[in-house]
Amino acid sequence: MREVTLSAVRRFSRERRGGVGVFVACAMPLLVSFAAFAVDYGTVQLDARRLQGVADAAALAGATAPDAAQADAAVRALVAASWTKATVVRTVSGRYRADPQIAMAQRFAPGANGDAAQVQVATESPTYFASFFGIPSVRIVRQATAQRRAAASFSVGSRLIGLEGGVLNALLSALTGRAITLGVFDHRALIESNVDVFTLLDRVKLRANLSVNDYGELLAADVRVSDVFGALSDTLSASGQAGAAGAVARVNGAVGGQTIRLGTLIDAGPFARQASGGTGAARIPVLPFMTTVLETNGPRRLALDLGTTVPGVASLKMQVAVGERAQSSPWLAVTDKSETIVRTAQARLYAHARLAPTLLPGLSSLASIDLPLFVQVAGAEARLKTIDCSGSPRSVTIEGRVSALDAAIGTVDESKLDDFSRTIQPAAARILNTLVIDVDASARVSLGAAEPWQERRFTQAMIDGASVQTIRSSAMIQGLVVSLTRNVTLTPRLLGFLPLPVSSLLSAVTQLLAGVAAPLDDVLNAVAGGLGLGIGEADLRVNGLRCGNAVLVG
Known part of the structure; x- marks a missing residue:
């Protein structure tokens, strides 16, 4: 019996049939693991791709909603309709800044009144082979960010509706030569x-x-x-x-x-x-x-001869110096960024008006009054505040502020008009020069530079109708030349140097100045308006509004 057993063992050890079965039996745990990896991993990847698509669609829906509550409702409704296995983890409304200088993870900032939505969704992907190892499912979480793209164009300047023909021709002639x-x-x-x-x-x-x-x-x-x-x-x-x-x-x-x-x-x-x-x-x-x-x-300096365009004025000549526009400040901006600012150029106007000769009290012959006016206007500015594409009606809100203004009755050094690096201080002007009595005049009006931003809202109908909204200085005056003549200081001088009070003469001179003040204001405003400037005010325009569809941004 023993010999038979040993012989059988020897034959079995030399037998080659059935070796594969033994190998398969030993390798079965490893084969199951590979199958779990291949099949279950593929299933998880398919579910992950599907979930990302749901997240993308949900973010687009959330970005087009007008507020955070409606964004969350839109996201949940879309996810429920797209895939019942998916759930919404969170919906966050905010603002997205597509700035390459900002890290990708920091470009989205949560906020109530934003233009973007960030959505996170999750699902459980079931496993088939991995369940043998105690892993019945794999949790998948995907996130998407979408931004509602909108752009508005806006500009700041002055209205030209009252531009007088002679002024426009003189201005265009000076600009073209x-x-x-x-x-x-x-x-x-x-x-x-x-x-x-x-x-x-x-x-x-x-x-x-x-x-x-x-x-x-x-x-x-x-x-x-x-x-x-x-x-x-x-x-x-x-x-x-x-x-x-x-x-x-x-x-x-x-x-x-x-x-x-x-x-x-x-x-x-x-x-x-x-x-x-x-x-x-x-x-x-x-x-x-x-x-x-x-x-x-x-040319940075213009010489305008406006002739007799003003009633009561025999001649009117004006020097206009135009400063450089601020760097990185366009005349018109098409933007979706609130940091974009447009500015008008700064300018200096120096006018010489000679009033028509008239007979003044105490004088035996006709006399003419020479009135020098100096106006310096810095650049008014405007910036985009908000674009509302979800409201009814759609609208754009612009903020603007008026530039600093300095005006005077007085003489200045004309050679320094176009040197904007230096301050010009007008001196008292001799407006009446006769053999016996002269009259000096001086007046000053200044509007501060620290003007607050003023907000103006433009609806779609206002934009389509090319509406203009005006902002004015917080210390606005009623006509620049009118204000100067009302506050002018007149000093009569006998033989050119002795102060002499002559009430009737001063009263007549004051009346003459008051009579030409309003028409001179119109001319100054027309010239400044032709250069895109406002005197003590600025006009804001929204030139267009484009509300685009939401796009994925992260």
């Missing part, structure tokens, strides 16, 4: 016309024959002012504004060979990397745009 004579209908057409900014830029590209990929490259290119005005005339003509198109073409005939970089005037904001901007994002008023283009690379 050639005589320009436009009629009343030309003035009205230019004042009332506007164009879409991206349509205009597309025509500038064609006119200048530029090979650029997007608006950012176009705005950074140097183009001839004649090409800009030619494109402006073409755009006006194509939009049915023939009168304004003809007026622009006539002004273009007087433009020289100067060039301009339109990026100094227009900030394309989120459209800078786009090759097409569509329509409706921004419309620009034609006349302020024209004068701003001309003054940007044109």
Whole structure:
């Protein structure tokens, strides 16, 4: 028996059949583990991808909601309709800043009145083979952030509705260096016309024959002012504004060979990397745009001879010095960022008005009064506060503040007018000069620089109607020259040096100054308005509103 057993053992040890079964039996735990990894991992990945899609859709729904409560409701409704296995972990409304200088994880900031929503969803993905090892399911959590993209365009300046024809022609002639004579209908057409900014830029590209990929490259290119005005005339003509198109073409005939970089005037904001901007994002008023283009690379000092445009004034001449616009401050901005600020340029106006000769008390012959007026205006500024695309109606809120203002009756050194690094201190002016009696005059009006931001809201209807809202200085005056003449100090002098009180003469001089004050105010406002400036006030415009769809941002 023993021999049989040993023999059987020897035969069994030499037997090769059945070896695979033994190997499989030994390897079975490992094979089950591989199957669990392959099948269960694949299932988890599929569920994770599906869950990410649900999170993305939920974030887009939340970003388009008007407030946090409605965002959470929209997210939960979409998740429930998309996948019953998924649950909402949290929904957070806030604001997203697409700033490459900020770390990705810090670009979303929670807040009640934001433009973005961050959603986190979860689900349990069941396992098949891993359940043998005590792992019945795997928890998956996915997150998505979406932002509601909206952009508004806005500008700050002064109204031109009351711009007198002679002043406009004198201003355009000084800016171009050639005589320009436009009629009343030309003035009205230019004042009332506007164009879409991206349509205009597309025509500038064609006119200048530029090979650029997007608006950012176009705005950074140097183009001839004649090409800009030619494109402006073409755009006006194509939009049915023939009168304004003809007026622009006539002004273009007087433009020289100067060039301009339109990026100094227009900030394309989120459209800078786009090759097409569509329509409706921004419309620009034609006349302020024209004068701003001309003054940007044109002469910094203008000499205006306004003749006898003011009743009671025999002659009126004016020197205008235009300062450089603040760096990184465009004339018009298309943006979704509240830190974008637009400013007007600073300017100095020095006017010499000679009143018509008249007979004054105590004098035996006609005498003329010379009235020097000095006005210095710093740059008014505006910035975007909020864009409300979810309200009814949609709206844009702009904040603006008025610039500092300094005005005087007095004489200044004209050679220093365009040196804005130095302060000008007007001296008392001799406004009446006769053989026996002279009269000196001095007056000063200043509006402080520390003006508060003033808020103005523009609804969609106001934007479509090109409405303008005005902000005024907190210490606003009733007419600049009127205020100066009401507060003027008159000092009569006998033979040029001895003070002498002559009440009747002073009273007559005061009445003469009061009579021309209001018309002179109109002329000063017209000249400043032609340069895009306001005296003691500023006009805010929202030129367009684009409410885009929500997009995923993180």
